[in-house]
Amino acid sequence: MHDNFKNWKLPKFNKSGMTRWNWMCQYSENLKLGKNTDIGAFTYINANFGVDIEDYVEIGSGCSIYSNNTIDEITGKVIIKKNAKIGTHCTIMPGVTIGENAVIGAYSFVKNNIPANSVAYGVPAKVIKKAAVSDGKIQIAKPYIDDEDKKAVMDVLESGWLSLGPKYKEFEQNMASYVGTKYACAVSSGTSGLHLAVIALGLKEGDEVITTPFSFVASSNCLLYEKVKPVFVDIEEETFNLDPDKIESAITKKTKAILVVHIFGQSARMDKIMKIARKYKLKVIEDSCESLGARFQDKMTGTFGDIGVYSFYPNKQMTTGEGAVIVTNSKRLYELCDSLRNQGRGLRESKKGKDWDWLMSERLGYNYRMDEMSAALGITQLKKIDSMIEKRRRIVGLYKKHLEDIKNLIIPTVGKDRTHTWFVYVIQVINGKRDQLMSDLSSAGIQVRPYLPAIHLQKFMKKMFGFKKGDFPVCEKISSQTLAIPFYIGLDEDNIKYIAARIRKILK
Ligand SMILES: Cc1ncc(COP(=O)(O)O)c(C=O)c1O
Numbered sequence: 001m002h003d004n005f006k007n008w009k010l011p012k013f014n015k016s017g018m019t020r021w022n023w024m025c026q027y028s029e030n031l032k033l034g035k036n037t038d039i040g041a042f043t044y045i046n047a048n049f050g051v052d053i054e055d056y057v058e059i060g061s062g063c064s065i066y067s068n069n070t071i072d073e074i075t076g077k078v079i080i081k082k083n084a085k086i087g088t089h090c091t092i093m094p095g096v097t098i099g100e101n102a103v104i105g106a107y108s109f110v111k112n113n114i115p116a117n118s119v120a121y122g123v124p125a126k127v128i129k130k131a132a133v134s135d136g137k138i139q140i141a142k143p144y145i146d147d148e149d150k151k152a153v154m155d156v157l158e159s160g161w162l163s164l165g166p167k168y169k170e171f172e173q174n175m176a177s178y179v180g181t182k183y184a185c186a187v188s189s190g191t192s193g194l195h196l197a198v199i200a201l202g203l204k205e206g207d208e209v210i211t212t213p214f215s216f217v218a219s220s221n222c223l224l225y226e227k228v229k230p231v232f233v234d235i236e237e238e239t240f241n242l243d244p245d246k247i248e249s250a251i252t253k254k255t256k257a258i259l260v261v262h263i264f265g266q267s268a269r270m271d272k273i274m275k276i277a278r279k280y281k282l283k284v285i286e287d288s289c290e291s292l293g294a295r296f297q298d299k300m301t302g303t304f305g306d307i308g309v310y311s312f313y314p315n316k317q318m319t320t321g322e323g324a325v326i327v328t329n330s331k332r333l334y335e336l337c338d339s340l341r342n343q344g345r346g347l348r349e350s351k352k353g354k355d356w357d358w359l360m361s362e363r364l365g366y367n368y369r370m371d372e373m374s375a376a377l378g379i380t381q382l383k384k385i386d387s388m389i390e391k392r393r394r395i396v397g398l399y400k401k402h403l404e405d406i407k408n409l410i411i412p413t414v415g416k417d418r419t420h421t422w423f424v425y426v427i428q429v430i431n432g433k434r435d436q437l438m439s440d441l442s443s444a445g446i447q448v449r450p451y452l453p454a455i456h457l458q459k460f461m462k463k464m465f466g467f468k469k470g471d472f473p474v475c476e477k478i479s480s481q482t483l484a485i486p487f488y489i490g491l492d493e494d495n496i497k498y499i500a501a502r503i504r505k506i507l508k
Helices: 147-159 166-179 190-200 218-224 270-279 331-340 372-383 385-403 434-443 459-465 473-481 493-507
Strands: 031-033 044-046 051-053 064-066 078-080 118-121 126-130 183-187 208-211 229-232 255-261 283-287 307-311 324-328 345-350 353-361 425-429 482-485
Touching (some): 064 078, 183 331, 183 372, 190 307, 190 324, 190 331, 208 218, 331 345, 385 493, 434 482, 473 482
Parallel strands (some): 044 064, 051 078, 208 255, 255 283, 283 307
């Protein structure tokens, strides 16, 4: 099939490194090549009638791509779309389009178009399954919603009772019994739950609260809402949690509480933290927004201190859409939060028992209520929380299998005495290539995030308190090395292999 060779160009290396032409490739005029393509050795491209190879395409060695076939005189432009991968020794015939993210198995003979996001193989090549990158990208997180969840929400909608009905009360009882506290109070978000915790504990302007700079910004913002000063203490390198050994030196006369964050689904060292809190008579708020179900020794995170808060934003271990639950063993704190979330209303005796005094407020309050649809979803999600956590743990096992031998990469570990419930999967890149890896993964359709930017270096925090680089060196180092990669129930081993292969390629 090789026609006349008079127009053929010699193989060449593009020194910019954008296109990696390997040894002894041949191609003719009318070849359009995108960025970051990788063409294997001995590949032959007849582009007389046009061959477009888009960005990030990878072609194995020994492939033949024809835009005209001189034996039966078929001609037609070949288009290989972004991110497609073609195995070694494939033949692509004139007029074929290979869709974005498609994967063609080695030794295939491709004479028909191959749709985007599919894996094709054979002579002639046929689609055998969806590609690892199926909808153009692998998302970083996705909620796990089944038919029972959908029905529960629909039932509420059909009942017409959308707020302050029976569902939020049932959800609260179930949450309290799951985590092992006397009371639970459902609210509209983790942020509003933390805000109420700060108010309920009587923290106010002039008070200081010790907390971590390595967290989602809401864990400090809840203090700022009440003009309470966050006093940051650096973190442990292994678990990224508040380092208890550094707490005591940060305590002053103004210190009133410790706000612990169990970051990424793993507990802080609560034995030491509670000991310090007792010694200095400090209140403890646990931001357990990322750690539902995780234990320190035998106790659930969120249940050690005065108040704990769990968020159910859709990327969490379970979801209610927006929403959260505050837990406590104190009746007084529960009743305060109960009133504060509902415009500061008080309960009064009525014929039906205790009921809200709808138009009379006892204190300044908020609308931080959880609606009935969210609560109904919470009930069905909580029923399967242990199996959902188990599924997350299996994905962690697969990541470990495919990532643990990659150089310059640290995979997450679980500290002594704790269980981990894996809100996210965060890896560390230790050769300074974190940002390069993030941009490569993004271009390959893999969603990533720099988890987490240090709170003290957020623009508004620097402005308010004069924080600067170097204030919390462990946090800053971890923050410059970490990234979260896709992690959700449904991520399969093919996805993980694909992600691991991209990581390996950059960090090798
Ligand atoms: C550590 C931490 N604290 C607080 C929050 C706030 O929760 P929400 O998004 O439900 O307001 C989050 C949530 O994403 C979080 O990760």
